[in-house]
Each structure stands twice: as C-alpha cells, then as structure tokens.
Amino acid sequence: MRLLLVEDSVALAEEVQAGLIRQGYAVDWLADGRDAAFQGAVEPYDLIVLDLGLPGRSGLDVLREWRSQSLLTPVLVLTARDGWAERIDGLKAGADDYLTKPFHPEELFLRIQALLRRSRGLANQPSLRVAGLSLDEARQCVQQGDAIIELTAAEFRLLRYFMLHPGQILSKTHLGEHLYDGESERDSNVIEVHVNHLRKKLGRDIIETRRGQGYRFGTSV
Incomplete structure (x- = not known):
C-alpha cells in the first residue's frame, strides 16, 4: 500500500x-x-x-x-x-x-x-480474512488452516494488497504503482518473482494469472 x-x-x-x-x-x-x-x-x-x-x-x-x-x-x-x-x-x-x-x-x-x-468494505473484520487465509499485520505473517506461514517483507506487502482487493484483476504496472514509493525503481519481473513465492507457500491456485492482464487473487479457492 x-x-x-x-x-x-x-x-x-x-x-x-x-x-x-x-x-x-x-x-x-x-x-x-x-x-x-x-x-x-x-x-x-x-x-x-x-x-x-x-x-x-x-x-x-x-x-x-x-x-x-x-x-x-x-x-x-x-x-x-x-x-x-x-x-x-x-x-x-x-x-x-x-x-x-x-x-x-x-x-x-x-x-x-x-x-x-x-x-475496501472490510471495516468489521478484526483481521484480513480472504480465501481461507488470515493475515496478521502486526507479525507480518499469515495463517492458513492451522499453519502459520512466515512471509518476507516483500511477500507481506504483496499479499496484503491482494487481500484488500480480492477478485480484482491487477496488472503488474498497477501493483508496482501501489507497492513502491515514488523514488523506487519498479520492476515487473520482481513482482512476478514474489507472486511465485506466494504460490509456493500458499498454493498455486490462490493467485490466478490472466494472460495480458495481470493477476487475480482468491477466486479459485
């Protein structure tokens, strides 16, 4: 964000x-x-x-x-x-x-x-809960079922953005504009790397690739 x-x-x-x-x-x-x-x-x-x-x-x-x-x-x-x-x-x-x-x-x-x-219409939730995941923003980790999954700082930022925009198609350009400040270099390949890391940790189906459009989170689980 x-x-x-x-x-x-x-x-x-x-x-x-x-x-x-x-x-x-x-x-x-x-x-x-x-x-x-x-x-x-x-x-x-x-x-x-x-x-x-x-x-x-x-x-x-x-x-x-x-x-x-x-x-x-x-x-x-x-x-x-x-x-x-x-x-x-x-x-x-x-x-x-x-x-x-x-x-x-x-x-x-x-x-x-x-x-x-x-x-984002999530005011009544004590924590972000989407697609079977519960995000702990204080500890910057995520719970999936009974498992606590550790995240890197970059993975946490990306997952939080996805969870605040479930079901929306988000282009790499859009993600770069919202995950980095104005002084940072934005590399779409880096975002792809972090998406793949999240898939390995949370399951491949949790983030859908829409060819030529970007990514959509939480619609396949």
Missing part, C-alpha cells in the same frame, strides 16, 4: 515515515501544501496523511481542492491539540478521520489500518 505523508515538521515526518515503512507501507513525504495539492491528485495513493498547518498552502485548502476534483482517496488529517475548529472544518471538507498532535505512532498506524479496511 502506497501512502502520502504531508507534514512540515522534519523530525515528526521522519519518525512517522520510518514507522510506516516498518509496517510494510511505501511512503512518499512532502512538506509543502502546493506540492501536496499536485502530487496527491496525480499519483495513485491508497491513503493520505495530511497536516493542516502547512507552508505554501494550508492543508484544509488542499483537501478541499482534492475533494472538488472528486479524489476519493482516504485522508487522515493531523491537527494541533487545541484545534477543535480545524477538526470540524477538516471533516466538513472531506477528511475521513483525524488525529490530534501529539499522538502515539501506534494509534496512527491502527487508524491507517482501519481506514484502509473501511475503504
């Missing part, structure tokens, strides 16, 4: 970005509202974390512009402790959730996880 973090505090942004990367997310970081307005509208992010107090343009203006352009990407806004009016304005402008500074990183990670599930 690829996230955009928009935060002008370097220390906070570096801490949050590092934590999100450990959680298996690809993260792009911007510190200016003008840059965020453009990049958030043109890049295929799965979720955006947006501070409202930004240089260049306020986060609230950026959020209003995104929603006026029919951008449906979930947005979690960050506000100051006493910024109750900002929270209300942010929700009115189209924010999906908010978090007040200072915050514990674990709360941010859980809110992001919940927003991503909610956006």
Whole structure:
C-alpha cells in the first residue's frame, strides 16, 4: 500500500515515515501544501496523511481542492491539540478521520489500518480474512488452516494488497504503482518473482494469472 505523508515538521515526518515503512507501507513525504495539492491528485495513493498547518498552502485548502476534483482517496488529517475548529472544518471538507498532535505512532498506524479496511468494505473484520487465509499485520505473517506461514517483507506487502482487493484483476504496472514509493525503481519481473513465492507457500491456485492482464487473487479457492 502506497501512502502520502504531508507534514512540515522534519523530525515528526521522519519518525512517522520510518514507522510506516516498518509496517510494510511505501511512503512518499512532502512538506509543502502546493506540492501536496499536485502530487496527491496525480499519483495513485491508497491513503493520505495530511497536516493542516502547512507552508505554501494550508492543508484544509488542499483537501478541499482534492475533494472538488472528486479524489476519493482516504485522508487522515493531523491537527494541533487545541484545534477543535480545524477538526470540524477538516471533516466538513472531506477528511475521513483525524488525529490530534501529539499522538502515539501506534494509534496512527491502527487508524491507517482501519481506514484502509473501511475503504475496501472490510471495516468489521478484526483481521484480513480472504480465501481461507488470515493475515496478521502486526507479525507480518499469515495463517492458513492451522499453519502459520512466515512471509518476507516483500511477500507481506504483496499479499496484503491482494487481500484488500480480492477478485480484482491487477496488472503488474498497477501493483508496482501501489507497492513502491515514488523514488523506487519498479520492476515487473520482481513482482512476478514474489507472486511465485506466494504460490509456493500458499498454493498455486490462490493467485490466478490472466494472460495480458495481470493477476487475480482468491477466486479459485
């Protein structure tokens, strides 16, 4: 899952970005509202974390512009402790959730996880459960029947994306856009390698290859 973090505090942004990367997310970081307005509208992010107090343009203006352009990407806004009016304005402008500074990183990670599930219609599930698999996002492993199957970091990122999009045909290009940040080189052959590794661990039928189209997860089991 690829996230955009928009935060002008370097220390906070570096801490949050590092934590999100450990959680298996690809993260792009911007510190200016003008840059965020453009990049958030043109890049295929799965979720955006947006501070409202930004240089260049306020986060609230950026959020209003995104929603006026029919951008449906979930947005979690960050506000100051006493910024109750900002929270209300942010929700009115189209924010999906908010978090007040200072915050514990674990709360941010859980809110992001919940927003991503909610956006895929999986809000009531305590864990991701698809095609006989239960994904443990904290331990980055998967349970299949009684077996606990360990995953590499890359396998975990790919499987989580598949499980959030069951039954959908996903091209290698699409997967690359959502599994890597904007600075990473995207190699479709690497994705194919990770797909084959998941098949060896979970069964060949769990990921269907659609020739000339991409992959479809969870429809054959």
